[in-house]
Amino acid sequence: xxNPSAVCNGHLHHHHQKQNNLLKSGIYxxxxxxxxxxxxxISNGTLYKKKFVEHFEQAPxxxxxxxxxxxxxxTIFGYLRDFMRAWGLEKRNIATERDQQKDxxxxxxxxxxxxxxxxYMRIRDNWNRPICSVPGPQFDLMERVTDDYNWTxxxxxRIIKNVINMGSYNYLGFAETDVNALKTVTIELQKYxxxxxxxxQEMGTLDKHVELEKLxxxxxxxxxxxxxxxxxxxxxxxIPALVGKxxxxxxxxxxxxxxxxxxxxxxxxxRIFKHxxxxxxxxxxxxxxxxxxxxxxxxxxxxxxxxxGIYSMEGSIVHLPExxxxxxxxxxxxxxxxxxxxGAVGATGRxxxxxxxxxxxxxxxxxxxxxxSFGAAGGYIxxxxxxxxxxxxxxxxxxxxxxxxxPVAEQIIRAMKCVMGLDGTTQGLQRVRQLGKxxxxxxxxxxxxxxxxxxNDDSPVVPLxxxxxxxxxxxxxxxxxxxxxxxxxxxxxxxxxxxxxxxxVSAAHTREMLDTVLNALDELGDFLHLKYSRYSKSSHPELxxxxxxxxxx
Numbered sequence: 001x002x003n004p005s006a007v008c009n010g011h012l013h014h015h016h017q018k019q020n021n022l023l024k025s026g027i028y029x030x031x032x033x034x035x036x037x038x039x040x041x042i043s044n045g046t047l048y049k050k051k052f053v054e055h056f057e058q059a060p061x062x063x064x065x066x067x068x069x070x071x072x073x074x075t076i077f078g079y080l081r082d083f084m085r086a087w088g089l090e091k092r093n094i095a096t097e098r099d100q101q102k103d104x105x106x107x108x109x110x111x112x113x114x115x116x117x118x119x120y121m122r123i124r125d126n127w128n129r130p131i132c133s134v135p136g137p138q139f140d141l142m143e144r145v146t147d148d149y150n151w152t153x154x155x156x157x158r159i160i161k162n163v164i165n166m167g168s169y170n171y172l173g174f175a176e177t178d179v180n181a182l183k184t185v186t187i188e189l190q191k192y193x194x195x196x197x198x199x200x201q202e203m204g205t206l207d208k209h210v211e212l213e214k215l216x217x218x219x220x221x222x223x224x225x226x227x228x229x230x231x232x233x234x235x236x237x238x239i240p241a242l243v244g245k246x247x248x249x250x251x252x253x254x255x256x257x258x259x260x261x262x263x264x265x266x267x268x269x270x271r272i273f274k275h276x277x278x279x280x281x282x283x284x285x286x287x288x289x290x291x292x293x294x295x296x297x298x299x300x301x302x303x304x305x306x307x308x309g310i311y312s313m314e315g316s317i318v319h320l321p322e323x324x325x326x327x328x329x330x331x332x333x334x335x336x337x338x339x340x341x342x343g344a345v346g347a348t349g350r351x352x353x354x355x356x357x358x359x360x361x362x363x364x365x366x367x368x369x370x371x372x373s374f375g376a377a378g379g380y381i382x383x384x385x386x387x388x389x390x391x392x393x394x395x396x397x398x399x400x401x402x403x404x405x406x407p408v409a410e411q412i413i414r415a416m417k418c419v420m421g422l423d424g425t426t427q428g429l430q431r432v433r434q435l436g437k438x439x440x441x442x443x444x445x446x447x448x449x450x451x452x453x454x455x456n457d458d459s460p461v462v463p464l465x466x467x468x469x470x471x472x473x474x475x476x477x478x479x480x481x482x483x484x485x486x487x488x489x490x491x492x493x494x495x496x497x498x499x500x501x502x503x504x505v506s507a508a509h510t511r512e513m514l515d516t517v518l519n520a521l522d523e524l525g526d527f528l529h530l531k532y533s534r535y536s537k538s539s540h541p542e543l544x545x546x547x548x549x550x551x552x553x
Contacts, residue, residue: 122473143160164483192206193406228398373419465498486503
């Protein structure tokens with residue numbers, strides 16, 4: 001299979017500087033405040049043009065002990081309840097194999113379902129809550145209750161109004177129902193209808209798709225782009241078209257499932273490097289060059305690095321300048337997933353490439369989605385024209401998947417033109433700046449309160465660590481009582497000792513909304529004892545008040 005794009009051949013202009021080793025104390029000082037972190041702020045005048053600070057503070061040892069203790073107690077009671085169900089002392093609610101199928105190979109292993117029926121069910125009411133309005137900065141929620149400890153739910157008919165939405169990926173606030181804003185979308189709906197009923201290679205390419213692809217390429221500053229109807233499939237269906245047997249994929253350990261699935265479907269050899277760890281990545285690259293493929297020792301046909309712009313569960317930003325340096329040094333390809341970063345970071349919302357002041361040509365494959373910052377659906381692949389032409393022919397999505405529906409395409413065009421200023425206003429730029437302002441304000445206040453939060457100071461994804469399993473349900477339920485909707489995440493989606501609440505900050509959030517959430521968190525943090533951070537809290541929070549909308553240089 002031919003290479004989809006050319007590898008940069010120029011020599012590095014600067015020596016690659018290794019990431020700083022961890023300080024034994026795990027303490028880094030910023031703005032006079034001591035903050036315990038795992039990764040130091042990287043101050044590299046060669047590769048980084050701005051201060052780059054990420055926080056991964058470790059909790060005190062007693063927190064980890066009580067977390068494991070909580071899972072242990074839950075497991076013991078789970079076995080007890082399974083024993084009672086087996087002897088008919090407790091009603092068995094979960095699906096079981098019929099007696100007639102006892103000689104069949106079971107469709108699922110009973111023990112694999114142990115966590116679901118005994119631990120997840122206790123807090124199941126905190127997920128899949130149905131909303132009945134646009135997922136803007138506030139939404140309306142359908143109230144439901146359970147009579148059998150979360151095995152089933154029934155709706156009461158009551159609507160919980162104006163719940164502050166801290167969970168949706170509505171970064172720039174384009175999930176809206178304003179009639180004037182959606183005027184062009186309404187026109188396209190009346191003109192084209194709702195569906196295409198064909199694939200891109202058959203009868204499914206419309207003038208709206210061509211217009212959108214040209215706009216995406218212009219927005220990103222690349223030669224060409226191709227759009228797809230589903231963000232998840234943009235990764236899972238296109239990676240197999242780019243690499244195959246005899247190729248090597250180097251994947252960050254915290255990459256999204258869509259990247260993982262695409263890598264597995266490709267048939268390529270996969271090796272994992274530690275999250276954002278440049279030393280780990282370079283060792284894999286060096287070994288790949290020296291030793292080649294297993295057994296045959298032939299050179300790899302292709303080496304591709306898979307990373308994300310913003311990691312959706314950690315809130316961290318990829319160390320792009322260092323990874324690009326390695327990519328050039330070892331002549332590898334770079335695939336960058338900007339699902340959460342496009343529109344959300346960078347002075348004009350053009351993602352992590354702009355955030356670091358780099359050229360789009362430094363990245364071989366630029367991928368992103370329209371499901372977050374643009375309030376729509378679908379995704380894109382962008383880069384050199386040769387790459388995009390190759391995917392138009394070989395992508396599984398282009399051959400088999402139904403094309404993006406026209407009203408969705410128009411929504412993306414409307415939002416992207418707004419961000420680019422092509423609508424004749426500065427509203428899009430104001431949204432990008434407001435998101436940055438809201439993000440830094442929200443993160444700083446949480447630090448001052450004493451919570452442990454993960455990620456980069458400029459990341460709108462804000463994980464707040466809860467740790468103990470019993471606090472997951474208590475946190476989400478009490479926040480909803482205060483009319484605040486949050487997303488909570490636990491094992492196995494996170495490490496067993498790192499359960500968390502994940503906040504997504506939006507440009508549509510007002511300062512009053514954020515203060516309401518922060519006040520509720522301050523009160524709940526004391527009640528549930530969630531303020532585990534050991535750094536010194538600021539006695540002058542007013543020093544962090546931002547009075548300007550301009551982004552930092």
